[in-house]
Amino acid sequence: MAESVTYRAIAAEEYSFWLKDIENGNRYPSLTAKAQEIAEKFLKDVLDNYALPNETNDVPEIRNALRSHNLLQIVDCIVKSGLPVTNDLQWAVLAINGFYFTTRYPGPDYFRPNESHYLRCRDSLKTISLYVEELEAQLDKGIAPDKIVLTSNPDTPPLPV
Numbered sequence: 001m002a003e004s005v006t007y008r009a010i011a012a013e014e015y016s017f018w019l020k021d022i023e024n025g026n027r028y029p030s031l032t033a034k035a036q037e038i039a040e041k042f043l044k045d046v047l048d049n050y051a052l053p054n055e056t057n058d059v060p061e062i063r064n065a066l067r068s069h070n071l072l073q074i075v076d077c078i079v080k081s082g083l084p085v086t087n088d089l090q091w092a093v094l095a096i097n098g099f100y101f102t103t104r105y106p107g108p109d110y111f112r113p114n115e116s117h118y119l120r121c122r123d124s125l126k127t128i129s130l131y132v133e134e135l136e137a138q139l140d141k142g143i144a145p146d147k148i149v150l151t152s153n154p155d156t157p158p159l160p161v
Contacts, residue, residue, distance in 0.1 A: 007048055008132065011041035015125060022122055032099035032113045035121035036071065039096050042125075042132045043074045050139050051081035071097040082145050083135065086152035090159050092127035095120045 015038050021031060044066055053059045057080035065077035071093040079085055099121070102109045131150065138148045 007041045007045035008136070011038050011045065011129070014038050014041070015129060018125070019122075022118060027113075027115070027118060029103040029112055032096075032117055032121050033101075033104045035125055036069070036096050036098070036100040038125060039071055039093070039128045040069060040074065040100075042128050043071065043078065043093075046078055046083065046132055046135060047074065047081070050083060050136070051077060054080075054082065056080045069100045083139075084145060084148050084150060086131060086150050087156040087158050088127050088152045089131045091156060092124035092131075094159065096124040096128075 014034070018031070018034055018038060047062055047065055051057065051062050053062065057077060061080070062077055065074050068074060075085060075090065075093050099113070099117070102111055103113055134150050135148065139145070
């Protein structure tokens with residue numbers, strides 16, 4: 001029988017290798033794409049294990065988000081499921097979203113990331129992984145979504161609407 005593997009387990013393993021690359025000074029464009037892919041897996045774990053269909057979030061929408069590379073769509077689906085998100089998470093997602101398509105292949109949207117992009121990815125992945133860890137730990141304890149308290153920088157403003 002095959003071992004059960006979760007999005008989060010895969011993300012955590014890839015994240016540890018990704019961090020080693022960054023810490024060792026490795027810099028190549030697909031590292032930013034990989035960072036977004038790792039963020040996707042962390043967030044998709046929340047959808048896959050905790051997002052329940054409701055009046056604003058049906059099964060097809062959850063399925064579509066699980067197939068998406070758009071972090072904003074994934075987070076929107078998490079919110080529609082009634083799960084809390086922090087301002088820190090929303091800014092982290094916004095900062096890292098889009099690298100998957102713009103740093104892997106040549107074309108009109110291709111660009112070479114600079115050091116600030118790699119650091120942005122590092123900081124965003126840390127925020128996203130901590131969010132998922134905190135959220136899932138509380139959900140696993142049976143804490144209701146509206147009672148969950150997540151660590152967030154009180155100075156982080158909400159995203160502009």
